[in-house]
Amino acid sequence: MKRTLALALAAASISLAPQAFAQVAGQASLGVSVEELRVVIQGASVKKQILGKPVYNENNDKVGNVVDLIVAPNRAVSFAIIGAGGFVGVGRHDVAIPVTQFDLSGDKIVLPGATKDAVKALPEFEYAKKAKPAK
Template sequence: MKMIKPAFLGTLMVPAVMFAAGTVNAEENTTTMEATYLTETPEGTFHADALTGNQVKSSVEDDEDIGTITDLVIGEDGQINAVVVGVGGFLGMGEKNVAIEWDSLELTKDEDGEDYIITVNASQDALESAEEYNRNGDLEDE
């Protein structure tokens, strides 16, 4: 009879261990979320191309165009950290990139409500004298 108890307990333990392993595996699968899809632009959002290519205007120089947005710096959390603005130069020659923090910009809609007007509280001279944005750490020391 003593031999039956360990064998009986062992038989009961196998399903319990299998159940526990299945529960852990099921928990691992629930952390993976299925993709969700949009069919239209949500309220209060915009596409990157609404910014890139647009002129940045100076709020201290009578809304003068002082540069063009060439890129966005986006964090892993999906938030825009900064916009990269090409300043100076002529016809794209001699231009340098300056990154302006997102919170330093003001976005308003134009009269038609179609496009954004992007302004910053800085002059063109201030942007041209600002330190150049080093995207990949590849700027050489001068």
């Protein structure tokens, strides 16, 4: 069954209606409700099923590995960071690709139309540096 990576990740991050009981000021419930747990069970494990996994094109050629996922301020997984080239992380070229461009085919992460050269030709992704607090 073919599905998009974005769909699998969205299922893992859906927030359902609040629990059936009222919250009291100064208190908050921890954990998940029974309904939320059902969604969690059906979701994708980023650690086990996505991070570090190879990315292939539709010809089954490996074009890189998933090295990170970027979560937007609205709590949606927006981009996958793909590492291309290099050996054991040395000389690797990281690029950001919208998760909507990926497909899941069984256990494989597929980026249709990609080649190693095309991925390496994309602008390199760099994490923003946090400014140090003023003293």
